[in-house]
Amino acid sequence: MATEGTTHHSRDILPEPTLHRLPWYLAYVSLLRAAGIEYVSSTQIARQINVDASMIAKDLSFLNIKGKTRIGYEVTSLEHVLQDFLGFKVGHNAVIIGVGSLGNSLIQDSGLTNYGLNIVAGFDIRPDLEGTSICGVPIYNIDELHRRLPALNASIGIVTVPVERAQEVSDLAVKAGIKALWNFTPFRITAPKGIVIQNTSIYSHLAVMYNRLGAGNTK
Amino acid sequence: MATEGTTHHSRDILPEPTLHRLPWYLAYVSLLRAAGIEYVSSTQIARQINVDASMIAKDLSFLNIKGKTRIGYEVTSLEHVLQDFLGFKVGHNAVIIGVGSLGNSLIQDSGLTNYGLNIVAGFDIRPDLEGTSICGVPIYNIDELHRRLPALNASIGIVTVPVERAQEVSDLAVKAGIKALWNFTPFRITAPKGIVIQNTSIYSHLAVMYNRLGAGNTK
Numbered sequence: 001m002a003t004e005g006t007t008h009h010s011r012d013i014l015p016e017p018t019l020h021r022l023p024w025y026l027a028y029v030s031l032l033r034a035a036g037i038e039y040v041s042s043t044q045i046a047r048q049i050n051v052d053a054s055m056i057a058k059d060l061s062f063l064n065i066k067g068k069t070r071i072g073y074e075v076t077s078l079e080h081v082l083q084d085f086l087g088f089k090v091g092h093n094a095v096i097i098g099v100g101s102l103g104n105s106l107i108q109d110s111g112l113t114n115y116g117l118n119i120v121a122g123f124d125i126r127p128d129l130e131g132t133s134i135c136g137v138p139i140y141n142i143d144e145l146h147r148r149l150p151a152l153n154a155s156i157g158i159v160t161v162p163v164e165r166a167q168e169v170s171d172l173a174v175k176a177g178i179k180a181l182w183n184f185t186p187f188r189i190t191a192p193k194g195i196v197i198q199n200t201s202i203y204s205h206l207a208v209m210y211n212r213l214g215a216g217n218t219k
Numbered sequence: 220m221a222t223e224g225t226t227h228h229s230r231d232i233l234p235e236p237t238l239h240r241l242p243w244y245l246a247y248v249s250l251l252r253a254a255g256i257e258y259v260s261s262t263q264i265a266r267q268i269n270v271d272a273s274m275i276a277k278d279l280s281f282l283n284i285k286g287k288t289r290i291g292y293e294v295t296s297l298e299h300v301l302q303d304f305l306g307f308k309v310g311h312n313a314v315i316i317g318v319g320s321l322g323n324s325l326i327q328d329s330g331l332t333n334y335g336l337n338i339v340a341g342f343d344i345r346p347d348l349e350g351t352s353i354c355g356v357p358i359y360n361i362d363e364l365h366r367r368l369p370a371l372n373a374s375i376g377i378v379t380v381p382v383e384r385a386q387e388v389s390d391l392a393v394k395a396g397i398k399a400l401w402n403f404t405p406f407r408i409t410a411p412k413g414i415v416i417q418n419t420s421i422y423s424h425l426a427v428m429y430n431r432l433g434a435g436n437t438k
Contacts, residue, residue, distance in 0.1 A: 023423045028406070028407075050409065088429075102330050108323070108327075111320045111321050115422045115425050163246045163249065164249075180432050182425075186245065203242050204239045205417050206336060210307075210309075211306065213399050213415055
């Protein structure tokens with residue numbers, strides 16, 4: 001998966017496609033749990049999600065859980081193990097870098113908290129934003145990133161600046177101690193070895209969608 | 220790219236990896252244009268973006284533009300051709316289905332407009348949201364989707380409901396005339412042939428990032 005790739009870091013490398021599929025299983029298993037279903041087989045998950053049963057069994061083999069022959073996995077356990085394994089149950093502190101339209105939106109999106117992401121501060125270049133707060137999240141000047149980061153205990157920097165600033169603020173964030181950059185800009189940022197880069201290219205997804213719809217003809 | 224895949228639809232199928240890379244080139248070329256640079260070679264783009272020059276030349280061969288030997292592509296033309304080709308210059312009307320935290324955020328994210336996406340209405344099940352508006356975008360009851368869609372002239376449905384509603388509202392949207400589903404839930408929705416599905420799994424991206432950071436140990 002080159003386009004959404006995470007780079008660097010070598011310990012415990014789980015295949016990225018597996019990591020992308022596990023949240024799908026989690027979503028389905030959570031539904032089953034809510035519906036009061038007790039057991040689920042990989043065949044059942046396969047039918048629902050449209051992925052090969054053998055691939056599901058392989059993906060789940062990375063987890064510390066065993067299914068029972070003919071019965072399958074216990075739904076509640078599988079849900080917990082998946083949440084745990086995916087890191088959704090632990091709070092990961094993050095800072096927003098670039099409190100424009102998208103940065104603002106992400107701060108307000110309380111859904112991220114359910115997946116373990118706590119946005120603890122925003123940083124921006126605009127002087128009028130300094131000292132304000134959004135949904136209780138304080139906004140500081142970008143110059144303060146280095147000084148404030150240790151107390152914020154955040155290892156994730158969410159990059160939501162305009163594209164021409166993407167590399168510059170990423171460098172700044174890494175210097176300040178950020179260990180992972182979640183890049184929402186369409187710019188291909190680079191970072192020293194050991195720094196995790198995750199690209200979420202929603203504009204690329206728009207481009208694919210437009211093209212499949214027949215770009216140019218659609219209203 | 221199985222995990223972020225678009226399914227169905229057969230005419231003018233451009234390779235999805237190409238469609239994902241083109242916005243990167245556009246981002247870089249826009250920077251060059253802003254910096255007053257007149258020409259760029261695929262080698263230069265390659266160096267900046269960390270993609271093989273031959274791959275860039277191949278990707279750009281899908282566009283109706285020719286570079287000059289030794290000089291490269293004219294920056295302004297390349298920017299225009301890319302924007303055009305990617306459908307970012309045409310307005311695509313879309314409706315938000317599920318005006319919760321994320322749906323709300325996307326309505327407020329004015330950045331999407333720069334990439335050709337006009338959110339023209341929101342639909343939700345909550346009676347208290349009916350008749351309200353967010354940044355001028357009217358919110359209707361989900362029951363009205365079928366009746367209102369023709370006048371809204373929207374072919375894209377952005378699915379931002381809770382995961383357990385994802386399939387249900389997708390079916391509803393398709394019945395109402397929606398041609399493309401932009402799915403932000405972690406649920407693997409299915410749709411009849413001919414309907415475009417684009418998954419943007421930000422939670423999957425979180426999972427990858429947590430894992431690469433060393434899931435469980437991070438604060």
